[in-house]
Amino acid sequence: MLHYWFVSLSLRIPTSAWLTTTHMDQIKQILIGSKLRPTPNRIAVLEVFLKEHKSLSHGRLQCMLQYEIDRVSLYRALIDLVNAGLLSRLIDSDGVAQFHYCKMQGNNHDTLTPHFKCKNCEEIAALPDLPKTYMQHISAFGHIQNSRLLLEGICLECAKSGSPVKW
Numbered sequence: 661m662l663h664y665w666f667v668s669l670s671l672r673i674p675t676s677a678w679l680t681t682t683h684m685d686q687i688k689q690i691l692i693g694s695k696l697r698p699t700p701n702r703i704a705v706l707e708v709f710l711k712e713h714k715s716l717s718h719g720r721l722q723c724m725l726q727y728e729i730d731r732v733s734l735y736r737a738l739i740d741l742v743n744a745g746l747l748s749r750l751i752d753s754d755g756v757a758q759f760h761y762c763k764m765q766g767n768n769h770d771t772l773t774p775h776f777k778c779k780n781c782e783e784i785a786a787l788p789d790l791p792k793t794y795m796q797h798i799s800a801f802g803h804i805q806n807s808r809l810l811l812e813g814i815c816l817e818c819a820k821s822g823s824p825v826k827w
């Protein structure tokens with residue numbers, strides 16, 4: 661009898677609610693997998709990055725969140741995600757810190773993955789790694805501590821659609 665009740669109750673839940681719960685669980689698992697407690701702020705921030713595939717500044721991210729997070733708490737959530745290797749932080753040519761989700765986790769100093777950012781749609785993509793021999797070669801100049809490389813331009817999609825170029 662009790663079992664029957666559970667079945668009939670679950671059937672009334674709309675499909676979208678199930679999907680949302682699954683999506684939320686995946687975000688929580690990503691955070692737990694990176695040894696971060698899945699706090700509401702971290703979940704909300706990571707959710708935007710997983711949905712958008714774009715580089716986002718602190719200010720832009722604040723406008724895109726489902727609910728309001730104060731500046732300091734948002735900054736703290738971003739830094740936690742960067743330190744855990746889930747987000748990457750790059751400074752663009754305007755001197756603004758841009759954050760994006762990185763699929764490759766951890767700080768691997770043996771390889772260098774440059775990124776390309778479209779100045780128009782702000783989409784960011786990982787470019788092929790530079791060869792290991794390059795990293796070995798430049799190690800002769802000193803110990804590399806920051807190996808973030810950002811190339812900027814206009815993506816092919818934006819170039820094709822003839823979107824106005826922002827420089």
Ligand SMILES: [Zn+2]
Pocket residue numbers: 778779780781782783814815816817818819
């Ligand atoms: Zn573009």
